[in-house]
Amino acid sequence: MSTTSSKRTAYSLVGALIALVVLSSTVHRWNSGGDSHLDRLNPTVFLRDPTNSLSYRNHLERTTSPPSQITHSPTLTFDHIYVLSLPTRQDRREQMEELAKAHGLRITFVDAVNKNEPFIRWIAERAVEVRAERLEIMARARKVDVSTLGGLHIGNDWLVQTPSPDSARPFPPRNDPRYASHGGNWVEYLEAHASAGTLDQLVPSDPQLNVTAALWDPNERIAGRQVNEGVISTFWGHTRAIKMILENGDRSALVLEDDVDVEWDLERLWSRIERRLPEDWESAFLGHCWGKELLKPQYLHPHLHRSSIPLCLHAYALSSAGASHALSLLLNPWTAYQTAVDTAFPSFISFNLLNSFSVDPPLIIQRKDGPSDIQQGVGSKWRGLLMDSTVERIRRAKGLEVWEDMYDENNLDPATVFRCVRASEAFVSLASLSKRRILIRAVAPAQLRHDTEMPLAPALRPLDRPSSCSRMLYQPHLPSFDSIPLSSLARNPPHALASYGVVRFNSSLARSSVLVSHLLARYLAIHRSAGRSHESSRLRVVSPLKKTRERFELLP
Incomplete structure (x- = not known):
């Protein structure tokens, strides 16, 4: 009976010793950055796993x-x-x-x-x-x-x-x-x-x-x-x-x-x-x-x-x-x-x-x-x-x-035209401030009529040339000037432009392109903010370049 008891005691001691050795080895490997499968259960190791550059991102994805x-x-x-x-x-x-x-x-x-x-x-x-x-x-x-x-x-x-x-x-x-x-x-x-x-x-x-x-x-x-x-x-x-x-x-x-x-x-x-x-x-x-x-x-x-x-x-x-x-x-x-x-x-x-x-x-x-x-x-x-x-x-x-x-500037989706207005190429070039000549190019026909007059500042600063459609895509296209949204400029220009002190308005600007409307509003805003006197300049269609493009010049 005593022999059996002694054997059980010996087996218990051996088992405990083995468990201590295994645990000690595991803790050592854990603390030394080992790659045991148990490491995956350790949050500290998981967030700094050098073998997975996305470990922290994946952790945030799962938890937040x-x-x-x-x-x-x-x-x-x-x-x-x-x-x-x-x-x-x-x-x-x-x-x-x-x-x-x-x-x-x-x-x-x-x-x-x-x-x-x-x-x-x-x-x-x-x-x-x-x-x-x-x-x-x-x-x-x-x-x-x-x-x-x-x-x-x-x-x-x-x-x-x-x-x-x-x-x-x-x-x-x-x-x-x-x-x-x-x-x-x-x-x-x-x-x-x-x-x-x-x-x-x-x-x-x-x-x-x-x-x-x-x-x-x-x-x-x-x-x-x-x-x-x-x-x-x-x-x-x-x-x-x-x-x-x-x-x-x-x-x-x-x-x-x-x-x-x-x-x-x-x-x-x-x-x-x-x-x-x-x-x-x-x-x-x-x-x-x-x-x-x-x-x-x-x-x-x-x-x-x-x-x-x-x-x-x-x-x-x-x-x-x-x-x-x-x-x-x-x-x-x-x-x-x-x-x-x-x-x-x-x-x-x-x-x-x-x-x-x-x-x-x-x-x-x-x-x-x-x-x-x-x-x-x-x-x-x-x-x-x-x-x-x-x-x-x-x-x-x-x-x-x-x-x-295939990109074809003469065959663009109308929604893309509206959204980007050829944003990658649309620009305003000031050939000479002294001549005050501004060239505006836009893909969609702006349908501005002849003999439309409005006040403009003697000197205007050029706008930044948009680098791509994606840059313009998420920018607010219709800022408000004097609490008048730019959308009203496109929908009901006589009323909107009159608010800016238009000298004479002989025909409708309705359905003008967003780019042209945006530019006109910017010009008028600059003019008003500078407090300059009203000088009338004529904005008119100079010549149609293609079916889907018109050129506008602002002449002194």
Whole structure:
């Protein structure tokens, strides 16, 4: 018995001795900067690991980032990602599935409709009827001739919510006896058939109706804005996507068209932007084109702005409240299908009816690699630019040719022109202060008229030449002088310039380029701050150099 006890005691002593030796060795290696796997558990060693230059950065990333920035979400920060696509275009759907797979995303397809479906012409007939009634109501309310009404620009007469801008009284209810079962509302009648799956029962009275001719707006000079079957089918498709957001009870959702390309770091970039949105946001444009989204200041993030007039609907997000609000505006029987849906959205935003935000530069662009399925032509010829294209990476991985973006100063995306105004080359050169001659070059036509006079200082200092578009991109483009925003100079120059003591104003500066407006405001501000006397100089178009460029000289 004593022998057994002695053995146990000996074994215990040996075990304790071994444990002490191991512990001593471990502590020694830990204190001497050893590379044992236990070192990874030591915060001091982890933050000063000489073999990993990013150890401290990685530590900060893990310990200080919001969960949405370090945890992958298959739907980004949304409940769903919807992709509007024709069921017959399996090639497009495969491309979108491949794009989603590259980001580990889960997408839900929303079926678009072919523009040749009979019910599309049925909708067109109803739109023609509404337009005729609307014209009469607006003409009476405004006391104008019907021939003066119309146009398909942003904020046009077909989308305003009241017959007269001088009254808050809305359009009267439309009580069409043909749709008495739905309160006389033709849109509700249409939606009921959609829910019942009986759209094939909506047959136009004229199956060969020329939709473009029937809805032609003589006051719209741009033919591409006219309403056609493709415009109506696109409008229908986007309302299907928005209805799905509400039917699924989504708190928020992203709607994409099926021809997009996205930033390779989309999830990381968007997660940092999304958390800056206010709680009451309704729509957010992750992609847009031709817009002026830099008009408004940055909103808590360098890439986030309150929306101005975001054009195109290839990538937009809606909150639950935003989806409900947007759908009620789009399906108002007085406005539904009267214009393109991507005219309606920015119009409602310009009317301050949607609390909307835009990401600029966009995180998602249109691919522009083929004709549109539901609209005529291929749309805009400008593809847009990304910092790191996912589509390009996919093509490289397959060994396919990747397109090269070629810079052509005479073929720039209008949004790029607006944003940068050829920022890398735009300049003001003072050939001689004594001659007081200033040469201004800008890409976009400034449309300054002849014989526009304004006071200018005898001597003006040159502006710094912007080194690149990116430098101008995040600088405030529209500073205020004497509490008059520069945007008012572009929108309503007679009033704005009069505030600066304009001697004579014979014609409009409306729609002048941002660069020219910016320069004029700078000149006038310098003049006023210096307290110099008013000396009139004539600013006039000297000669057009190219279709997309005009030269202006400020002459003594």
